[in-house]
Amino acid sequence: MSNAKLEIEGKTIELPIIKGSENEVGLDISKLRAETGVITVDDGFVNTGSCESSITFINGGEGILRYRGYGIEELAEKSNFEEVAYLLINGELPTSAQLSGFKAKIAEYSTIPVEVKNIISSFPPEAHPMAVVSSAMVALSAFYPELQKGTLTEADTEKVIPLVMGAMKVIAAANYRHSKGKTTGTPNGKYNYAQDFTNLMFDKVDDDIARALDVLFILHADHEQNCSASTVRVVGSSRANLFASVSAGINALWGPLHGGANQKVIEMLDAIQNDGGDYKKWLGKAKDKSDPFRLMGFGHRVYKNFDPRAKIIKKACDTILNKLGVQDPILDIAKGLEEQALSDEYFVERKLYPNVDFYSGIIYRALGIPTHMFTVMFALGRLPGWVSQWKEMIESPNLKICRPRQIYTGSKLRSYTGIESR
Ligand code: SDX
Numbered sequence: 001m002s003n004a005k006l007e008i009e010g011k012t013i014e015l016p017i018i019k020g021s022e023n024e025v026g027l028d029i030s031k032l033r034a035e036t037g038v039i040t041v042d043d044g045f046v047n048t049g050s051c052e053s054s055i056t057f058i059n060g061g062e063g064i065l066r067y068r069g070y071g072i073e074e075l076a077e078k079s080n081f082e083e084v085a086y087l088l089i090n091g092e093l094p095t096s097a098q099l100s101g102f103k104a105k106i107a108e109y110s111t112i113p114v115e116v117k118n119i120i121s122s123f124p125p126e127a128h129p130m131a132v133v134s135s136a137m138v139a140l141s142a143f144y145p146e147l148q149k150g151t152l153t154e155a156d157t158e159k160v161i162p163l164v165m166g167a168m169k170v171i172a173a174a175n176y177r178h179s180k181g182k183t184t185g186t187p188n189g190k191y192n193y194a195q196d197f198t199n200l201m202f203d204k205v206d207d208d209i210a211r212a213l214d215v216l217f218i219l220h221a222d223h224e225q226n227c228s229a230s231t232v233r234v235v236g237s238s239r240a241n242l243f244a245s246v247s248a249g250i251n252a253l254w255g256p257l258h259g260g261a262n263q264k265v266i267e268m269l270d271a272i273q274n275d276g277g278d279y280k281k282w283l284g285k286a287k288d289k290s291d292p293f294r295l296m297g298f299g300h301r302v303y304k305n306f307d308p309r310a311k312i313i314k315k316a317c318d319t320i321l322n323k324l325g326v327q328d329p330i331l332d333i334a335k336g337l338e339e340q341a342l343s344d345e346y347f348v349e350r351k352l353y354p355n356v357d358f359y360s361g362i363i364y365r366a367l368g369i370p371t372h373m374f375t376v377m378f379a380l381g382r383l384p385g386w387v388s389q390w391k392e393m394i395e396s397p398n399l400k401i402c403r404p405r406q407i408y409t410g411s412k413l414r415s416y417t418g419i420e421s422r
Contacts, residue, residue: 307354320366
């Protein structure tokens with residue numbers, strides 16, 4: 001690749017250009033500060049790449065999402081969550097023996113220490129599940145001191161990855177049952193991940209519900225350097241353990257601009273329904289700069305076209321609700337809102353389309369998941385993505401602690417004055 005020339009502060013330097021396997025072009029500025037004393041500044045990292053990665057590819061302009069080169073549409077239709085998790089973490093689709101071994105490991109670790117169960121039940125029943133799940137996840141590290149190292153042996157990695165996956169579904173379901181005044185459910189290794197999650201939640205397994213969850217987990221499994229995956233990488237870059245890194249990712253996902261949006265979408269659609277279904281009024285609020293309201297589930301930092309996941313989930317809404325015999329009027333409100341927004345200049349000009357969170361809550365609600373648990377469902381699906389990003393980072397030969405610079409804009413040097421003279 002050729003270099004880019006940069007002329008700054010009277011100096012001209014050459015910076016290498018990096019080209020990815022899908023022809024994305026990046027400027028390698030690793031020598032910039034050493035050679036010029038100058039840094040770059042980029043609010044929200046809109047234009048900044050944090051790493052090179054071979055896990056997930058997104059083409060935001062064309063609405064393309066691939067895990068390790070496989071299209072999301074094909075994986076959602078033909079694969080299953082454990083197989084996709086294996087693919088993300090290991091880079092290849094598993095053989096039958098590899099998949100059975102991976103599933104068996106997850107089943108082996110689908111349990112949590114009684115002390116962690118006590119932490120979950122020490123929360124008020126109405127506590128937001130994301131607070132409980134992130135607390136329980138980092139608490140797990142106390143029971144596996146040998147896995148608290150940031151630099152794991154291969155054997156450690158082989159253990160800690162299925163362990164966090166197995167424990168996560170137990171923690172999520174245990175918190176739900178605590179909120180209902182019930183004791184923790186009993187995992188069953190004969191079930192797949194989604195089936196066992198519904199077993200842990202409801203003491204029963206409905207194959208239609210489990211398959212719907214399986215597909216939703218696949219669709220949420222990874223999304224390259226999103227806010228929560230970047231958080232997992234930043235925390236893991238200090239060599240903090242996987243439990244702590246995942247717990248940090250759960251907390252980043254909680255925000256309403258990120259994974260927390262799926263809960264906000266349902267609350268928004270319910271509010272519109274209670275307001276007589278007048279979604280044109282709400283679209284007006286979303287466009288009004290003086291109104292803090294945003295159309296939740298719309299817009300994306302990368303997708304400037306349909307989020308392919310939203311297209312799949314929208315289709316699945318009709319299928320699953322019909323299969324379950326569920327009528328939910330907010331599905332029609334969501335469709336009307338989407339149709340109106342997609343023909344509105346404000347949204348068209350800004351390339352704002354429905355994202356993964358716009359329709360997912362309608363399915364979660366039909367499956368009996370409480371609204372304030374929707375973002376936990378997102379976290380369950382995203383876990384293998386966070387783990388694969390963390391693994392790729394700690395295995396990188398040039399792993400460096402993430403420590404950005406800044407441009408200081410505060411006071412210049414001044415002397416201390418005693419309180420009597422202030
Ligand atoms: C996820 O990054 C990932 O990959 C995330 C994710 C994943 O899988 O990990 O895909 C999951 O987090 C999806 C996004 C869920 N969040 C929401 O649905 C919340 C609502 N959406 C927005 O807040 C917003 O669209 C973001 C946060 C998603 C993206 O914000 P950006 O990229 O910082 O864009 P921006 O805020 O600079 O918006 C650009 C313009 C602005 O208007 P102008 O100042 O140019 O006039 O578009 C407007 C914004 O006001 N805008 C919206 C809007 N989203 C953007 N206006 C109304 N409603 C919206 N939803």
